[in-house]
Amino acid sequence: xxxxxxxxxxxxxxxxxxxxxxxxxxxxxxxxxxxxxxxxxxxxxxxxxxxxxxxxxxxxxxxxxxxxxxxxxxxxxxxxxxxxxxxxxxxxxxxxxxxxxxxxxxxxxxxxxxxxxxxxxxxxxxxxxxxxxxxxxxxxxxxxxxxxxxxxxxxxxxxxxxxxxxxxxxxxxxxxxxxxxxxxxxxxxxxxxxxxxxxxxxxxxxxxxxxxxx
Numbered sequence: 001x002x003x004x005x006x007x008x009x010x011x012x013x014x015x016x017x018x019x020x021x022x023x024x025x026x027x028x029x030x031x032x033x034x035x036x037x038x039x040x041x042x043x044x045x046x047x048x049x050x051x052x053x054x055x056x057x058x059x060x061x062x063x064x065x066x067x068x069x070x071x072x073x074x075x076x077x078x079x080x081x082x083x084x085x086x087x088x089x090x091x092x093x094x095x096x097x098x099x100x101x102x103x104x105x106x107x108x109x110x111x112x113x114x115x116x117x118x119x120x121x122x123x124x125x126x127x128x129x130x131x132x133x134x135x136x137x138x139x140x141x142x143x144x145x146x147x148x149x150x151x152x153x154x155x156x157x158x159x160x161x162x163x164x165x166x167x168x169x170x171x172x173x174x175x176x177x178x179x180x181x182x183x184x185x186x187x188x189x190x191x192x193x194x195x196x197x198x199x200x201x202x203x204x205x206x207x208x209x210x211x212x213x214x
Contacts, residue, residue: 029171033158036171040178040204044197047185052193060194062130063140067201070114070148074107074155081156085163096164103156111149118145143198150205157212177208 045064048057081103088096118125122142126134161170181204188196 026167029167030162033167033171033174036174036178040174040181043178043182044185044189044200047182047189048194048197051189056136056194059134059137060140060197062126062134062137063144063198064201066118066125066129066141067144067148067151071151071155073110074152077103077107078155078159082159082163085160089164100156100160104153107152107156108149111152115145115148118142118148140194140198143195144201147202147205150202150209153209154205154212157209161212173208173211176211177204180204180207 045057045061048060081099084099085096088099119142122138122145123135126138126141130137158170158174161167161173181200184200184203185197188200192199
């Protein structure tokens with residue numbers, strides 16, 4: 001507050017019907033998107049805990065953590081692109097498309113080598129980080145990491161949809177991904193265990209990317 005006061009900015013609490021109405025109209029899609037994202041990201045571990053041994057859940061968790069650790073890359077790029085996409089959408093559609101295409105290109109250039117490198121080095125990587133006792137996580141990581149390009153793209157697609165005032169569509173897409181994740185794991189886990197869950201990661205992220213492209 002002292003910094004704000006020093007720059008001549010004074011805060012005061014007041015009720016504004018227009019702002020409140022705008023907030024109530026705009027916030028629900030983002031709120032639901034957050035819930036859907038949490039459910040489709042964490043439902044696999046919950047379902048696994050019901051059908052497989054605790055040790056197997058741990059192996060799956062290793063693969064998931066190593067894959068999710070890379071999400072800071074698309075998060076950072078999407079956050080950087082969002083303000084520009086939002087501004088350019090109303091001012092210059094051509095430049096907005098060019099910006100999105102460049103961001104998509106850069107994410108793909110990052111994701112594909114990381115994916116291939118992780119598949120090739122999955123064994124040494126797991127042993128380096130977690131030790132040889134987690135060797136059972138190696139094939140899971142090799143499958144889950146194939147979803148990396150889709151995951152990278154999906155963060156950018158979400159930023160684009162929100163930037164062009166299509167946050168409802170983004171929420172619907174995430175809701176479909178949530179249903180696909182829960183339904184897929186309920187089918188795959190009892191049949192194929194943790195490897196089935198790893199394939200569901202790939203199918204869900206690939207499916208979400210396809211939905212976003214439509």
